[in-house]
Structures are given as structure tokens and as C-alpha cells.
Amino acid sequence: MEDDKAAPPAGDAMREAARHASARSARASALLHDYVELIADLLEGTGEARPTDIARRLGVSHATAIKAIARLKREGLAHSKPYRGVFLTAEGQALAAEVKARHRVVVDVLLALGVPAEVAEMDAEGIEHHVSEATLAAFERFLGRPRTPG
Structure with a gap:
């Protein structure tokens, strides 16, 4: 028995692939944004x-936090000082301000829209x-x- 579904036209498949690639990129950027925002909050507070505090606050393992911090450093958003933790570069500070x-x-x-404050904070974390x-x-x-710049 043959499948009645025809393969989507090549243009449709390419558009769908582009949407998925865009979504993956957005998720990766969202993670970086969460780290930058949290680091800024910790520095301010x-x-x-410290990587330990970052891991605890984000609910990830220490190793996961270290990997993300290394990526922030590679991207020029953060740097660290021995025995002092992680700091944001000027670019990282600007990104943190934009994300906030x-x-x-x-x-x-x-x-x-009438969403309760606690729910609005939680939902905004996924939407922003x-x-x-x-x-x-x-x-x-x-x-x-x-309109604010950004």
C-alpha cells in the first residue's frame, strides 16, 4: 500500500528547516541571555x-555552568579572575541591560493584561x-x- 502523502515541495522543506534552525539558535541565545542576566544580578546583589552560585540559581550542574561560562568568555561577554568568580565585559553588561x-x-x-505578578514573572522568562x-x-x-534602544 502506497503512502498517499506526497513529499512537501522543496521550498516548503527549506522554509521548515530554516524555522527549526532559527528556533535552535533562539534557544541557544536564550541560555546565554539567562546566564548574562543572572551574572549581572549576582554582581549587583x-x-x-561564582560558578557554584550560578549553577544553583539556574538549577543546573556545576559542569553545565562552567561550560556556559566558557562560552560566554569565548563570545567576549564575560571574563573571570582567579578566586573572584565571573565578571561581565562591557559587551556582556550591555547585553544584560538589554535582556533585563x-x-x-x-x-x-x-x-x-491581568496576569498575576508571580505568574507574569515566570511566563516572561520563557517569552522574552x-x-x-x-x-x-x-x-x-x-x-x-x-521605544527603548536595543
């Missing part, structure tokens, strides 16, 4: 961001990395805010 601003906009939209610049600008218009 305690003056240091995106997070705040998404939280504020959810709050404006996948919102396009166009959608973020629309959120800011909805909130009556001028």
Missing part, C-alpha cells in the same frame, strides 16, 4: 558571581527570548512607552 529591559516589558504587558523586535515595539506602544 553580592558583588560576585526586554524582560521588564514582557512582564509589564502580562501584568497589564522569543519576542521579535516588532512585537516588543508593539508591546511598548501598548504600554504607552517610547
